[in-house]
Amino acid sequence: MTDFEILIPDSADEFDTFVEHFDQQIKNSNLKRAAKIAQTEWDLSGGILSKGNVNIHRSANNIIVHVKSKIDVLVIIIVIVLFLLMGLITVLLGIIILAIALNNESKIGTEVRRATESAKTKILMKASYRIETGLDMGKKKITECPSCGKPLSKEGGFCPYCGSKLEKCTVCNLIIGKDDEITKCPYCSGIAHRDHILEYIKIKGECPRCGKELKKYELV
Ligand SMILES: [Zn+2]
Numbered sequence: 181m182t183d184f185e186i187l188i189p190d191s192a193d194e195f196d197t198f199v200e201h202f203d204q205q206i207k208n209s210n211l212k213r214a215a216k217i218a219q220t221e222w223d224l225s226g227g228i229l230s231k232g233n234v235n236i237h238r239s240a241n242n243i244i245v246h247v248k249s250k251i252d253v254l255v256i257i258i259v260i261v262l263f264l265l266m267g268l269i270t271v272l273l274g275i276i277i278l279a280i281a282l283n284n285e286s287k288i289g290t291e292v293r294r295a296t297e298s299a300k301t302k303i304l305m306k307a308s309y310r311i312e313t314g315l316d317m318g319k320k321k322i323t324e325c326p327s328c329g330k331p332l333s334k335e336g337g338f339c340p341y342c343g344s345k346l347e348k349c350t351v352c353n354l355i356i357g358k359d360d361e362i363t364k365c366p367y368c369s370g371i372a373h374r375d376h377i378l379e380y381i382k383i384k385g386e387c388p389r390c391g392k393e394l395k396k397y398e399l400v
């Protein structure tokens with residue numbers, strides 16, 4: 181609210197002159213809000229001269245010019261908007277923090293999976309080491325052809341003497357002996373020592389050759 185004083189004209193006849201003078205004063209002043217009232221007509225009722233947001237009251241030899249400011253309302257609106265913005269920012273921050281937390285959680289999940297995977301691989305490596313070295317799997321490197329019994333100088337392909345195919349275990353990669361119990365992958369027909377593939381799929385759950393998911397009962 182802004183109040184300021186202006187000398188009142190002595191007679192009512194001078195009122196028009198005064199109003200004109202007052203309009204000019206308002207235009208010249210810094211009261212931009214009040215200046216807008218120049219677009220409307222002055223209204224004199226109940227002894228109060230008013231125009232837009234300006235009221236003029238008589239008081240002895242002075243008149244009080246009272247400019248109703250809209251600033252108060254504006255301030256309230258601004259404060260409300262600021263509060264809303266703060267609320268919005270808080271919500272956004274919450275969402276961002278939640279997103280970061282979830283992202284971290286999924287990273288943790290990935291780490292756990294990776295660790296589990298690497299632990300599995302270690303077990304598998306141990307198992308394949310045992311298998312390869314035949315420590316407790318009872319497998320020895322085949323040095324003679326399972327078909328003709330001639331000594332072999334190579335570790336796969338075909339026997340140079342009888343021409344029979346030298347099948348290798350898909351798990352331990354050793355040539356399969358003639359008395360070894362074997363089994364086949366139903367998808368790729370990869371041959372393996374039965375105990376080897378059983379141990380392998382127990383850990384890895386898939387065929388070492390074609391990578392298809394493999395269950396114990398699927399082996400042929
Ligand atoms: Zn042979």
Ligand SMILES: [Zn+2]
Binds near residue numbers: 319352353372373376
């Ligand atoms: Zn094997």
Ligand SMILES: [Zn+2]
Binds near residue numbers: 365366369
């Ligand atoms: Zn397979």
